[in-house]
Structure formats: structure tokens, C-alpha cells
Amino acid sequence: MIAAWYEIASLMLIVYVVLDGRNFGAGMLHRLVARTPDERRQVIAAIGPLWSWHEVWLVGFGGTLLAVFPKLLASAFAGYYLALFLILWCLILRGIALEVGGHIDDRMWQGFWDFVFMLASTLLAVLFGAAAGNLARGVPLTSDGTFSMAFFTDFTPRGDVGLLDWYTVSVALFAAVALAAHGATYLTLKTEGGVHDRSERYAKGLWAAAAPLLVVVTVETAEVRPDLIGRAIHDPDCWPGLLLVVAAAAVLVSGLATRNEMLAFVGSNLLLAGLLATLAAALFPVMLFSTLSPENSLDVYAVAAGPDSLAYAAIWWPIGFTLAAAYFVFVSRRYAGKVSVRRDNQGFY
Amino acid sequence: MDALFWHRLQFAFTITYHYLFPQLTMGLAWFLVYWKWRALRTGDQRYTRATRFWAKIFGLNFAVGVVTGIPMEFQFGTNWAGFSKYGGGVIGQTLAMEGMFAFFLESAFIGALIWGEKRLGPRLHFLAALAVAVGSWLSAYFILVTNAFMQHPVGYRIEADGSLGIDSLSTYLLNPWAWVQFAHNQMAALVTGSFVVAAVGAFYTLRGLHPEQASMYLRAGTVVGLISSLLVAFPTGDQQAKMVARHQPVTLAAMEGRFVGGPRAGVALIGQPNVAAQRLDNPIEVPGALSFLATGHFGSTVAGLNDFPKESWPDNIELLYYAFHLMIAIGTLFIALTAYAGFQNLRGRLESSRGLLWVLMLAFPFPYLANTLGWMTAELGRQPWLVYGLFRTAEGHSKVVSSGDTVFTLIGFVCLYAVLGVLFLILVGREIARGPGNARSIERGEEAAP
Numbered sequence: 001m002i003a004a005w006y007e008i009a010s011l012m013l014i015v016y017v018v019l020d021g022r023n024f025g026a027g028m029l030h031r032l033v034a035r036t037p038d039e040r041r042q043v044i045a046a047i048g049p050l051w052s053w054h055e056v057w058l059v060g061f062g063g064t065l066l067a068v069f070p071k072l073l074a075s076a077f078a079g080y081y082l083a084l085f086l087i088l089w090c091l092i093l094r095g096i097a098l099e100v101g102g103h104i105d106d107r108m109w110q111g112f113w114d115f116v117f118m119l120a121s122t123l124l125a126v127l128f129g130a131a132a133g134n135l136a137r138g139v140p141l142t143s144d145g146t147f148s149m150a151f152f153t154d155f156t157p158r159g160d161v162g163l164l165d166w167y168t169v170s171v172a173l174f175a176a177v178a179l180a181a182h183g184a185t186y187l188t189l190k191t192e193g194g195v196h197d198r199s200e201r202y203a204k205g206l207w208a209a210a211a212p213l214l215v216v217v218t219v220e221t222a223e224v225r226p227d228l229i230g231r232a233i234h235d236p237d238c239w240p241g242l243l244l245v246v247a248a249a250a251v252l253v254s255g256l257a258t259r260n261e262m263l264a265f266v267g268s269n270l271l272l273a274g275l276l277a278t279l280a281a282a283l284f285p286v287m288l289f290s291t292l293s294p295e296n297s298l299d300v301y302a303v304a305a306g307p308d309s310l311a312y313a314a315i316w317w318p319i320g321f322t323l324a325a326a327y328f329v330f331v332s333r334r335y336a337g338k339v340s341v342r343r344d345n346q347g348f349y
Numbered sequence: 350m351d352a353l354f355w356h357r358l359q360f361a362f363t364i365t366y367h368y369l370f371p372q373l374t375m376g377l378a379w380f381l382v383y384w385k386w387r388a389l390r391t392g393d394q395r396y397t398r399a400t401r402f403w404a405k406i407f408g409l410n411f412a413v414g415v416v417t418g419i420p421m422e423f424q425f426g427t428n429w430a431g432f433s434k435y436g437g438g439v440i441g442q443t444l445a446m447e448g449m450f451a452f453f454l455e456s457a458f459i460g461a462l463i464w465g466e467k468r469l470g471p472r473l474h475f476l477a478a479l480a481v482a483v484g485s486w487l488s489a490y491f492i493l494v495t496n497a498f499m500q501h502p503v504g505y506r507i508e509a510d511g512s513l514g515i516d517s518l519s520t521y522l523l524n525p526w527a528w529v530q531f532a533h534n535q536m537a538a539l540v541t542g543s544f545v546v547a548a549v550g551a552f553y554t555l556r557g558l559h560p561e562q563a564s565m566y567l568r569a570g571t572v573v574g575l576i577s578s579l580l581v582a583f584p585t586g587d588q589q590a591k592m593v594a595r596h597q598p599v600t601l602a603a604m605e606g607r608f609v610g611g612p613r614a615g616v617a618l619i620g621q622p623n624v625a626a627q628r629l630d631n632p633i634e635v636p637g638a639l640s641f642l643a644t645g646h647f648g649s650t651v652a653g654l655n656d657f658p659k660e661s662w663p664d665n666i667e668l669l670y671y672a673f674h675l676m677i678a679i680g681t682l683f684i685a686l687t688a689y690a691g692f693q694n695l696r697g698r699l700e701s702s703r704g705l706l707w708v709l710m711l712a713f714p715f716p717y718l719a720n721t722l723g724w725m726t727a728e729l730g731r732q733p734w735l736v737y738g739l740f741r742t743a744e745g746h747s748k749v750v751s752s753g754d755t756v757f758t759l760i761g762f763v764c765l766y767a768v769l770g771v772l773f774l775i776l777v778g779r780e781i782a783r784g785p786g787n788a789r790s791i792e793r794g795e796e797a798a799p
Contacts, residue, residue, distance in 0.1 A: 048460070049459070049460020049461065049463075049464060049465070050456070050457065050460060052415055052456040052459065052460075053453065053456040053457050055415075055419070055456070056448055056452040056453050056456050058419075059419060059422055059448045059452055060445060060448035060449055060452070060453070062422050062423060062426070062444075062448075063422060063441060063444040063445030063446075063447065063448045063449075064441070064445045064448075065426075065441075066422075066425060066426065066433060066437045066440070066441030066444055067437065067438065067441030067444070067445045068438075068441070070433050070434055070436075070437020070438050070441055070512070071434050071437075071512075073425070073426040073430075073433050073437060073441075074426060074430035074431070074433040074434040074437065074747075075430065075434075076426070077423060077425075077426025077427045077430065077433075078426060078427055078428075078430035078747035078748075078749050078750055079749060080427075081427050081747070081749075081750045081754055081758075082754060082757075082758070084423060084426075084427050085420075085427070085758045085761065088419060088420045088423060089761060089765060091416065091419055092416040092417070092419070092420075092765060092769075093765075095415060095416040096412070096413075096416055096769065096772070099408075099409070099412035100409075100412070100772060100776060103409070103776050103779070104776075104779070146430075146748070146749045148749040148750065305437065305438030305441070305508075305512075305514055306438055306506075306508040306509075306512075306514030306515070308506075308514055308515055308516065309438040309439070309442065309514045309515045312442065312515050312518040313442060313445070315518075316446060316449070316450075317445075317449065320446065320448075320449025320450050320453070321449065323449075323450065323453065323454070324449060324453035324454075324457075327453055327454060327457035327458070327480075328453075328457060330457070331457045331458065331461055334461070334465065334468050334469065335468075
């Protein structure tokens, strides 16, 4: 049961990254692929009315974490105090920029909110990337299961680490590039005209840049956490994730090469999901690894709620998930197809 | 100042600010559903115009509610790690259910409600309005179950490691405290919604703008305002007071500034609690009223604060007393105001009573105040407990987070929320200035879907 909840929590986070990642990517590239104010509105319209539905996956993940792994949430959220508030403030700014930008038909007003949207999206991609790096590297957990850390210390990934060091910064860089590529792939699928053509070029260029960065991050992981790479290669639990990465990369490349936009976007989604699934499988059962001393690490069994709490949650969660998926399919079918540059895109998706 | 104080202040500030928005969402949602339904049934364009106009204000309000809501859940972990560790196995259930059952529903349909009229067609658009309304009320239920557990814990067990776990999910979800609180709180949200609708109607009437729409808003706002103001007081408020009397007698004594217990307890109309001298200064009381409120009999005995150990007294008795009394005073005025408006409406003089229109136009902030005071009563009254009788507030905060960090993030929220507030008022002001009758806004509504 506890392992199953680890998988469900991982799934929720992966779904969140894949869904909101495209919005971060579109936000980062927004001022590069869209040259005119109308084109910028086209990008916002392409993100569509479901961005808050995407964000609910993060909220749902937080709630589920509190219900099934309360001690993990207590330790990690308090430990990442300032970094988490930065993420929250960026999420607030991103949401506001999306919602109010179109409300006043004025170039200065919209230009300002487009800029806020770009800035918040970039920071979010970098911060979530650094968070993934932190998960892999570990945090300075003490023997009482708590930690608090600085933004950076001496930039080495061992001992008394900070949020940022050379390892987590390179993971953040990879995440930013990969999410930008993901966003560009999405915009290629979802737009037409100039935005489409520029997005297509960015998608190819950014995925080409992400590939060597992934190699670098993998080599660095072998240095920082050799056990993770060993797990990924030898543990059959990690193989589905690895297989997904390889298959998704092939789908993505063939989609980009044949200009099959849907295929490329599917590949892009699966590639991100595969990478995160591999990481989740390689980390299991440790949820927070201690850089100070491995025996301080918090594993999934130490942080889980009581067995009955988990069993009760297992009753309602699948119902909620099925309903959520049904709403999504229902609404997103009505927003299928490409978004063009039209006057009435002004804030109305 | 110690860290606990700043953690409490940050949560109080962020939740109070956040809740200014959902209360209007929950109140206004049913106006949208009603007008949408009328439009569907009668084909009358007046209702369609009303829905389009209010949907824009609803959308802005909803957006601020969403973005200010996200930090709430995360603060359980960042600022209240002790509480999360102790009670997460129980309260996490409803916080996660809120996401899975309410937020997914609301967020899937909110965009469709605001901009998807043409894309969805009238029937589905009505269903979108209904989905958002139901989602927002469901969300309230899950949050109130969470709060009810903190007020009156049921359905839990103590696990081997001393933390709380669920013993019976149905007992937890059907906590009687939650039902009473839900009824009281949702009626109060309807008061906010109807006062805002009535205020816009009064403004247009005084200005002589959009007369047809204005009179719809005035009528709907004052009628729903009267019904919901009555229901807030009786039976929901009355039941809430009885619930407090039964399960938190020390809180009731503090709410009334009652230090010495005894029979025929009165309700103070005027009076100032003097905690140092342990008495109520300059009281003017209705004798027996508190006994009646608490138990249904004028002669029954109501305990005073001195009947309880000092460690169990709420830690801010003065604020609790003022919050409770001001809430009741304002709530009573709501009933008087909307009843008078209803009377004038029956005489056909609602639109011509300029004095009344001025009051209705300026009254809309007061339901926000009353809702906030009600929540202050609930939360200050729960002190010094985080989970009543089980877990003290002083044990709940994150020990690894220093007070300086919390002051920093609190200042960050104050600045960011000040900007949000200004933005919100400007944008809502523009929508009100543009109005429901403007040809451009109608055309926009029809051409909404690209």
C-alpha cells in the first residue's frame, strides 16, 4: 500500500510537470516566438482556459502528500521554506498575468503582463528544475528528520549543501531548456502563422540542445549519486521508465523530422514523463536523501500515515481521478484545433 | 516577538485576504446559475446580458481566489510542520479531496463559463455555471470538515507513533460541527454575493444607467440578501452558538466576556472585557439571553471563565469578544436593511428611495467584514488549541523556520497582495463602468470563442 501511494504521488507530480511544463515553456519563449502584440495574445490563447486545471495537479499533489506522507511534507516544506515561497509568488504572478493581461486592450498594459508572464514562467522552470536536482542529490537532513538550508553554500553537492550547487544548477538548466522545448513543441501543434513557424524552429533547436545537457546531467549524477545510476541500470523497476525515455525520444525525433506535430508533442510529453518516472523509481524507497549521513534519510515507510488512513484514501482517490480526467476530456475536446491570430483573441481564449 | 506569533499572523493574514474572494465566488455563483437558467427557459435577453456582465466580475474574482488559495495549502507544510506531522494523516484527506473533487471540477469549467458561451452552446454553458457553483460549495465543505475537525475532532485514532490517523472516514466527513458550520458559512457567503449584486444595482439606479438591468440586480440582491441574512442568524448561527456551548464552553464564556458563571446568563449589548480585572466593564445586558442561546432555557446555568483552568482560556479574549459582538451587530443590521428594502420593493418604491439606494450601494463591504469577524470568532475561540483538546497551537509551527524568515515572507505577501487588491479593484471598476448594457460588451460575449 505504501509503495502504491509512492507511485500515485509520483504520478501526480509527473502529470503536473508534463501539463504545466508546456505553459512554462510557452511562457519562456513567448516573447521570442511572438513578435507582435496580437501574436502574444495568440500564445496566451494557445495555453487556453485550462491552465488552472493544470495547476490543480500541484495542489492535488500537495494535499495527497499531506494525507499519505505527512512527515515528508512537514520536513521538506519547512526545510525549503524560502524557495517554496518564491515558487508560490511566481505561481501567483503567472496566474495573474494570464488572467488580467487581456482585460485591458492597451499595448503598454499587455506588454507589461507579457513580460511578467515570461519572467515568472522562466523562474518557475528553473526553480522546479532545481527542486528535481535537490531530490536526486539530497538535503542536509539531521537525525531528527528535519533540515533547513541556505540558497547556496560552497556550491558543492556534498555535506552541508544549499539549494543551489553546481549539480542542481545544471539540472535546473537542463529543466529550463527541456521545458522550453516542450512548450515550443506544444505551440507548434497549437498555433498557425508566424508563431507556428518560429516555434517549430525553436522546438528543433532546443531539443537538440537538451540532448547533450541530459548527457551532462547523467554523468554528473553518476558522480554525485552513483547509486542512482546503478539502480537505473540494474533494477528492473527502473526499466519501464528508461524504455519510455528511449521510445519517447524516437517518437519525438520522428515527429519533428516528419513535421507530424501531434506525434512530436506526444513524444515530448512521454519523454518528460519517462525521465521523471526513472528518477522516481531509482530514488524509491528513499524520499529525502540525507547528504550529511545516509542513515538520516527519510524513506517512504518512515513518513507514511497510518495504514487505515492510506486505505481510506485509496477508496476516494481513484474516483476523484476518474472524474477529473472526464472533465478534462470533455472541456479540452471543445478547445481542440489551432489558434490563429485574430482580433477577438484579445484576452478571450 | 517569538516565531509562533509570526507564523500565526502570516496564516491569519493570508487566509483572511484569500477568503475575501471565495465568499463572493460562492455567493455570486448561484446568481449566475439562476440567470443562466432563466435565460435558457425564457429566452429573455435580459438574463443573458446579466449573466455575461456578472461572469466577467466573477472571473476576475475567481482568478484572485485561485492564486491566493495556492499558498494556503502549502503553508501547512512550510509554517505548520508540527501540525502536519501530527494531524496530516487526518486533515490531509480532506485537503486532497478538495483538490480531487472540487478544484478539478471548478478549474475545468471556469474558462468555459467565462469565455466559452458560443463554443459550448446555451445548455452546456448553463451546466458549466452549475459545475462551477457546485465545485465552489464542495470545496467549502471539504475545508469546513477540516476546520470542524480542528474545532471538534471526531473519527480519528492515535497511531503508534502518537500522530493522528483516520479511524472512520464517514464519521470524520459527517462531523456534526461541519454541517452546522457549512450551513452558517454558506449563508454568509450568499449575503456577500447578494449585497454586491444589490450595490451594483443601486449604483446604476442612482446614476440612471442600465435601468432594466439595475432593477433586476436590486430586486435579486435584496430578496436573496433578506433570506440569507435571516438564515445566517437563525437557525444556522443559533445552532453554531449551541455547538460552541456544548463542546467549547470556555470559548463561549470568552466570547461573552463572562468571567463568573451562574444561572440566567445575559448577553452584553455593550461592554468591554477587562481581562486584568476579570470583569466586563460598563455592561448593558439582556438578562437570560445567553442561557437561552446556549441551551434554550432562560434560567439555565452558563459557566464563566473562572470555572476553567487559565491554560484553557483563549489567548486573546478581548479580540474574540469584539469580533463576535460586532459580527452579531452587523448581521442584525443586514436583516433590518434588506427587510426595509423588501418593504419598499412591495410598495413599488425601491428605485425611488434615494437614501435607501445610497445605503445599499455603500453596504457591500460589510458582509466581507462580518464574514471575517465570524471566522475570527471561530479561530480565536479555538485557541489555545490547534486541534481542540488534543494539540496546542504552540506545538504546531515549524521549528526549523526562524521568525525572521516568516516576517520576510509575511512582508512579501503583504506587498504582493496589496498590488493584487489594487489591480482587482481597477479591473472590476472598469467592468462596472463599462456596464451590462454596452453594445461592445454584448458583441464580445457573443464572439468570445475564437
